[in-house]
Structures are given as structure tokens and as C-alpha cells.
């Protein structure tokens with residue numbers, strides 16, 4: 001059993017899971033462990049335990065591309081919508097990395113603790129860069145492939161490329177037969193070194209209606225302002 005205790009000893013808390021992964025890996029299987037916190041909504045609340053997360057392949061450019069209109073994804077990114085292989089418990093029944101929640105089982109709001117294992121697949125190659133996205137207002141039970149997020153839906157995203165903060169692996173697909181622990185997002189509020197805002201769902205899908213008034217609706221405001229200015233100048237001239 002793993003427990004995340006904000007404020008210290010975080011890395012050691014994930015070791016037990018990694019050892020389990022290593023023992024279960026075989027020649028054609030890739031095992032990825034990820035954990036951390038705190039994952040939050042757009043307003044800074046802890047992400048709900050049933051909110052949707054997705055594993056994302058960052059594509060050839062190796063970075064997140066903004067989600068497109070009426071889509072789950074953008075640019076050269078792709079959702080890792082691969083089925084989970086057997087061998088590691090997945091008691092809450094999610095079938096693929098296209099849609100899952102924070103923890104196997106109920107878990108704790110804002111706290112990620114997941115182990116994935118995939119059989120070799122041509123769509124997941126060693127060296128591919130991965131990231132994770134979370135959608136605070138979409139339930140994980142809405143599987144990937146269903147209706148795309150509504151315009152203006154908030155989402156968060158995280159990857160670790162180029163530099164490890166906690167001594168674990170960059171978010172890169174390992175060789176088949178390998179088990180890897182991704183270097184976690186651990187915000188300062190959670191006892192780590194990542195800025196708290198990295199865990200916030202601060203992105204929005206495109207196409208949202210805006211609060212900027214249309215040009216035509218401004219005319220009465222301009223007219224009223226002009227009339228008030230004329231009245232003031234007449235009054236001052238008296």
C-alpha cells in the first residue's frame with residue numbers, strides 16, 4: 001500500500017509499486033508507473049477522483065499541441081488509446097489509456113497513482129514522448145472516442161522532458177520488456193518542487209463563447225456617453 005504524505009519522503013513512497021512492476025514485466029510488455037499531486041481544477045480545487053485523464057503521445061514535435069475544435073487532441077499529438085494488458089490490477093474497469101481516473105480504486109482527490117502495462121504495439125514506440133491530460137468536468141466513464149469536449153472545456157496537462165526533478169525517468173516510452181517510473185508532478189503544496197500552478201487545469205478547448213460585446217451592442221453605450229459629454233460641456237459653458 002502506498003501513501004503520499006505531503007512534505008517529505010515522497011520518492012520512497014513509490015518504490016514498492018515500481019518493484020511490483022518490474023517483477024511483472026515480460027519481453028513484449030511495457031510497464032509505466034506514474035504518481036504525484038496535486039492535480040487541480042481550473043479554480044484550484046483538488047481534481048475529483050472520477051475525472052477523466054488521458055495518456056497522450058506528444059508526436060514528432062515532442063510537445064503538447066493545443067486541443068483543436070471539437071476534438072480531444074491537436075497537432076501531431078495522439079491519445080494513447082491502447083488497451084491495458086493483464087497482470088496489474090485495474091479494479092475500476094477502465095479498458096485503455098484513453099480514459100481513466102486518478103487512482104485504481106477510489107483514491108484521493110488530486111492524487112495520481114497509476115500503473116499501466118501495454119503489450120507491444122506499433123502505435124507506442126520506444127522513444128515516444130508522453131504526457132498526461134486531465135479534464136475536471138468530464139467523467140472518466142465517458143470513454144475516449146465519445147463526444148469531444150464542449151467548447152471552453154477546461155483541461156490540464158503535464159509532461160516531464162529533459163530534466164528529472166526527483167530522480168525518476170523522463171516521460172518517454174521505454175524499450176519493450178521494461179518497467180519505468182515517470183518522474184512525478186509534485187507541487188510545492190504537495191511537498192515537492194513543482195510550482196502549484198502546473199497542476200491547475202488552466203487550458204481551455206477552443207470555440208467558447210466570449211463575454212466581449214459585439215460591435216453593434218456598443219453603439220447605445222457610445223451614444224449615451226456622447227450625450228452626457230455634450231450635456232456636461234453645455235453646463236460648463238453656462
Ligand SMILES: [Ca+2]
Pocket residue numbers: 057058059060061062063064065075076077
Ligand atoms: Ca505534439
